[in-house]
Amino acid sequence: MTVTSTASTAPPSGAEPNGSRARRPRISKRSVPYLLLAPALFFELLVHIVPMLGGLWMSFLRLNQFFLREWMSAPFTGLQNYRFALDFDGAAGVELFQSFAVTIAFAVITVGVSWVMGLAAALFLQRSFPGRTLLRGLFLVPYALPIYTSVMIWKFMLDRSDGMVNATLSDLGLGGERFWLLGNNAFLSLTVTAIWRLWPFAFLALMAGLQSIPTDIYDAAAVDGAGLWQQIRTITVPMLQPVSQVLILVLFLWTFNDFNVPYLLFDQAVPSSANLISIHIYQNSFLTWNFGLGSAMSTLLLLFLLVITAGYLMLTSRRSRNA
Amino acid sequence: MRHRRLSGVIVLILVLASSLLSGCAREQDDERTLTYWASNQGNSPQQDRRILNEEFEKFTARTGIEVNVEVIGWGDLLNKILGSAVSGVGPDVVNLGNTWAASLQATGAFVPFTEERMQQLGGRDRFLETSMSSTGMSGRPPSSVPLYGLSYGVFYNKAMFREAGIEQPPENWSEFVDVARDLTRPSQEQWGMTLAGASYTENAHFAFMLGNQEGAQLFDSNGRATFASPRMASGVQRYVELMSEHRVVNPDDAEIGSATEAVGNFATGEAGMLVAQNSSIAAIRAAGMSDSEWGVFPLPTPDPLPDGGEAVRSHVAGTNIAVYRNSENKDAAIELVKFLTSAEEQSILNEKYGSLPVVSDAYDNPAFNTDALRTFSRILAESSKQVPMIPNENRFETTVGAAVRDLFARAGTNRSVRSEDIAEALDEAQQKMRSGGGSTR
Numbered sequence: 001m002t003v004t005s006t007a008s009t010a011p012p013s014g015a016e017p018n019g020s021r022a023r024r025p026r027i028s029k030r031s032v033p034y035l036l037l038a039p040a041l042f043f044e045l046l047v048h049i050v051p052m053l054g055g056l057w058m059s060f061l062r063l064n065q066f067f068l069r070e071w072m073s074a075p076f077t078g079l080q081n082y083r084f085a086l087d088f089d090g091a092a093g094v095e096l097f098q099s100f101a102v103t104i105a106f107a108v109i110t111v112g113v114s115w116v117m118g119l120a121a122a123l124f125l126q127r128s129f130p131g132r133t134l135l136r137g138l139f140l141v142p143y144a145l146p147i148y149t150s151v152m153i154w155k156f157m158l159d160r161s162d163g164m165v166n167a168t169l170s171d172l173g174l175g176g177e178r179f180w181l182l183g184n185n186a187f188l189s190l191t192v193t194a195i196w197r198l199w200p201f202a203f204l205a206l207m208a209g210l211q212s213i214p215t216d217i218y219d220a221a222a223v224d225g226a227g228l229w230q231q232i233r234t235i236t237v238p239m240l241q242p243v244s245q246v247l248i249l250v251l252f253l254w255t256f257n258d259f260n261v262p263y264l265l266f267d268q269a270v271p272s273s274a275n276l277i278s279i280h281i282y283q284n285s286f287l288t289w290n291f292g293l294g295s296a297m298s299t300l301l302l303l304f305l306l307v308i309t310a311g312y313l314m315l316t317s318r319r320s321r322n323a
Numbered sequence: 324m325r326h327r328r329l330s331g332v333i334v335l336i337l338v339l340a341s342s343l344l345s346g347c348a349r350e351q352d353d354e355r356t357l358t359y360w361a362s363n364q365g366n367s368p369q370q371d372r373r374i375l376n377e378e379f380e381k382f383t384a385r386t387g388i389e390v391n392v393e394v395i396g397w398g399d400l401l402n403k404i405l406g407s408a409v410s411g412v413g414p415d416v417v418n419l420g421n422t423w424a425a426s427l428q429a430t431g432a433f434v435p436f437t438e439e440r441m442q443q444l445g446g447r448d449r450f451l452e453t454s455m456s457s458t459g460m461s462g463r464p465p466s467s468v469p470l471y472g473l474s475y476g477v478f479y480n481k482a483m484f485r486e487a488g489i490e491q492p493p494e495n496w497s498e499f500v501d502v503a504r505d506l507t508r509p510s511q512e513q514w515g516m517t518l519a520g521a522s523y524t525e526n527a528h529f530a531f532m533l534g535n536q537e538g539a540q541l542f543d544s545n546g547r548a549t550f551a552s553p554r555m556a557s558g559v560q561r562y563v564e565l566m567s568e569h570r571v572v573n574p575d576d577a578e579i580g581s582a583t584e585a586v587g588n589f590a591t592g593e594a595g596m597l598v599a600q601n602s603s604i605a606a607i608r609a610a611g612m613s614d615s616e617w618g619v620f621p622l623p624t625p626d627p628l629p630d631g632g633e634a635v636r637s638h639v640a641g642t643n644i645a646v647y648r649n650s651e652n653k654d655a656a657i658e659l660v661k662f663l664t665s666a667e668e669q670s671i672l673n674e675k676y677g678s679l680p681v682v683s684d685a686y687d688n689p690a691f692n693t694d695a696l697r698t699f700s701r702i703l704a705e706s707s708k709q710v711p712m713i714p715n716e717n718r719f720e721t722t723v724g725a726a727v728r729d730l731f732a733r734a735g736t737n738r739s740v741r742s743e744d745i746a747e748a749l750d751e752a753q754q755k756m757r758s759g760g761g762s763t764r
Binding site: 065066068069070071090091092095159160161179181182183267268269271272283286287288289 | 405430432
C-alpha cells in the first residue's frame with residue numbers, strides 16, 4: 001500500500017514537480033499511434049506516392065526538350081502520349097508491344113526456373129551431410145555479390161572473341177564462335193544471367209519454408225510406402241504453398257521491372273530480343289528526351305503490374321481458402 | 324482539444340517538410356568561384372583534371388576567379404546536362420558534344436552568345452568557319468562556342484602497309500576496299516580495318532558521312548526526316564559491307580561498343596586501318612604505338628561521286644563550351660570561356676589533348692604542324708560538313724545509329740545483309756523518328 005501510494009504521488013527523483021506536468025498539453029493514448037506513424041507516413045508520401053503522382057501528371061504533358069527547362073509550363077496534351085504508345089500500327093507501338101512480350105517471356109522463364117532450382121537445392125540441402133554449410137554458403141554467393149560486379153563478369157564471359165563461354169564450348173567440340181550478346185542469343189544470355197542472380201533468393205525462402213514442415217509427416221508417408229517423388233509432390237510442394245505464393249509474386253515483380261541486368265549486360269546496345277520494358281522506357285525518355293511519352297509508358301506498366309498483382313492475390317487467396 | 328492535437332501533427336509535418344526542402348536548396352554560391360563540367364578529352368579524368376587545373380591557376384591569378392573542375396565521361400555528360408537543365412541546379416560552364424548543340428539549344432538551358440558576347444571573345448571571325456557552323460540552329464545566336472576541334476581521318480599502320488606491298492594510301496572507295504582486302508589475313512588474326520559496330524554514335528556519324536557522299540538528304544527544310552532513301556541506303560551499305568560482303572572487318576567488331584576499344588585493336592596490330600577522330604591519337608600513344616608507326620589519310624569517297632554527292636570526309640566534330648542560364652555568375656563564366664578560347668590556351672590545351680584549335684590564331688604553334696594534324700585540320704576546315712543543326716539531331720543519332728548496329732549484328736552472325744534489309748531498317752528508323760510522339764514544340 002505504501003509502495004503504490006509513493007509511486008502515484010511522488011515523482012521519481014530528478015523529474016519535474018507535479019505543477020508543471022499539469023500545464024503540459026496531454027497527449028491522449030489514442031493519438032500516440034498516429035503521431036508515431038506520422039513521420040513514416042510523411043516519408044512514404046514523399047518518397048513513393050508524390051513521385052508516382054508526378055509521373056502520372058507528366059504522362060499527360062508534352063514534356064520534350066523544348067519544355068524540359070520550364071517543365072511547369074509544358075502543354076497539356078491529354079491522352080496523346082498514351083495514344084501514341086498504344087498505336088500498334090506505328091513503329092513505336094509495335095516496338096512497345098514486342099518489348100512487352102519479351103518481358104513477359106523473360107519474367108515467366110526466370111521466375112519458373114529460379115523457383116525449381118531453389119526448391120531442388122533446398123531439398124538437397126535439407127538432409128545433413130558433411131560440407132552442407134559450405135555448400136549452402138556457396139549457393140548464396142550470387143545473391144550476395146554486388147549486381148554490377150556479377151553482371152560485368154557475365155559480360156566478359158559471354159564475349160565472343162575471348163569469353164569463357166565460347167572457349168568452353170569449342171573445347172567441348174560444341175561450336176563456339178557464337179555471339180551471345182547480339183541477336184536472338186541475347187535473350188538467352190539475359191535470362192541465364194538473371195536466373196543466376198535470382199535463384200539463391202528462391203533457395204533461401206524455400207529453405208526457410210521447409211523448416212516449418214514437421215518431419216513426422218514424412219515419416220508417416222514413408223511408413224505408408226510413399227516414395228521420395230511422391231513425398232515431394234504431395235507433402236512438400238503443397239505445404240510450401242504460402243511461401244511460394246509470396247515468393248513467386250515478389251520474384252515476378254522484380255524480374256518484370258529488371259533494369260540493371262540488361263542495362264549492364266548490353267550497355268546502350270540492347271538487342272531487340274532482350275529489350276525489356278524498363279530499358280525501352282529508359283530509351284524512350286532519356287535517349288530521345290521525351291519524358292511525357294516515357295511517363296505514359298511507365299504508367300501503363302504500373303497499371304499492368306497492379307492488375308497482375310491484384311489478380312494473382314485474388315486467385316491465390318481463393319485457392320488457399322478452398323484448400 | 325482534438326483540433327489542437329491535429330494541428331499539432333500538421334505543424335510537425337510542415338516543420339519536417341520545410342527543413343527537408345531547405346536542405347535541397349542550393350547553397351549560396353561564392354561570388355568568385357565557378358563550377359566547370361569538363362568533358363573527358365584526355366586518357367583519363369585524372370589527366371584531364373591535372374591539365375585543366377594547371378591552366379586554371381593562371382586564370383585565377385589573372386582574374387581572381389576560382390574554378391572548380393568536374394570531369395565527366397562522355398557516357399554520362401548528356402544525361403547530366405539534361406538533369407541540370409530540368410532542375411536548374413548545375414554548373415556555371417559546361418562542355419558538350421557539338422552535334423548536340425541544336426538539341427540542347429532547344430531546351431533553353433544555355434545563354435545565347437549574342438553579337439556583343441562574341442565581341443568579348445574576340446569576334447566570330449576568329450573561329451574556324453566549319454567549327455562555328457556546329458554551334459546551334461541557323462539564324463539564331465549560337466548557344467555554345469567551339470572549344471576543341473576534331474575530324475575523322477583514316478589511321479593506318481605503316482609496317483602492315485609495307486608488308487602488304489601497299490605504297491600509297493588509297494584515293495577512292497574501291498581502292499580503299501582493295502587495300503583493306505590486301506591487309507586481311509583471318510588466319511593470322513589480322514584484319515583490314517576495325518570499327519565500333521555497337522556504338523550508336525559512331526554508326527550515326529558514318530551513316531551521315533557516307534550518306535552525304537551518296538548525295539542523301541537527311542532532312543527536308545522543315546526538319547522532317549527524309550533519310551530512308553536509296554542514296555542513304557547505299558551509304559550505309561558501303562559501311563556494313565566491309566564486314567558482311569568484303570569481310571575485311573573482324574565479325575567480333577559487331578560487339579564493340581566504344582571507339583576506344585576499336586583503337587585498341589588498331590594499336591595492337593589486329594587491324595591495319597581505323598577510321599577515327601584525331602582525339603584517338605592520345606589513346607593510340609597510350610596503347611604503346613609511337614607516332615612514327617602510323618599515318619593518316621582522308622576518308623576516301625566513291626570516284627566518280629554519285630550525282631549530287633559531296634566529298635564529305637568527316638562531320639564537323641568537336642567539343643563546344645556553353646554558359647548556363649541559371650548561372651549566378653555569368654560575367655565570370657564568359658570570362659572563363661574567353662580564357663579557354665584565347666589563342667594561348669587553345670594552343671596549349673589542344674596540343675595536350677591531340678585535338679585541333681578552333682581559332683585560326685592558335686595554329687602558329689609548331690605542334691600542330693605535324694603531317695597527321697595538318698591532315699586532320701585540312702579535313703576539318705575544307706571537307707567536313709556539320710550534322711543538321713535541328714533540335715531532333717539527337718534522335719537521328721539514336722534511331723539511325725541503332726539501326727546500323729542491328730545490321731552489324733546480322734553481318735557478324737554470318738547472316739547476309741541485303742540492300743532490302745538496309746532499306747527496311749532505315750525506313751523503320753525514319754518512322755520512329757517522324758512519329759516522335761510529340762517531339763515538336
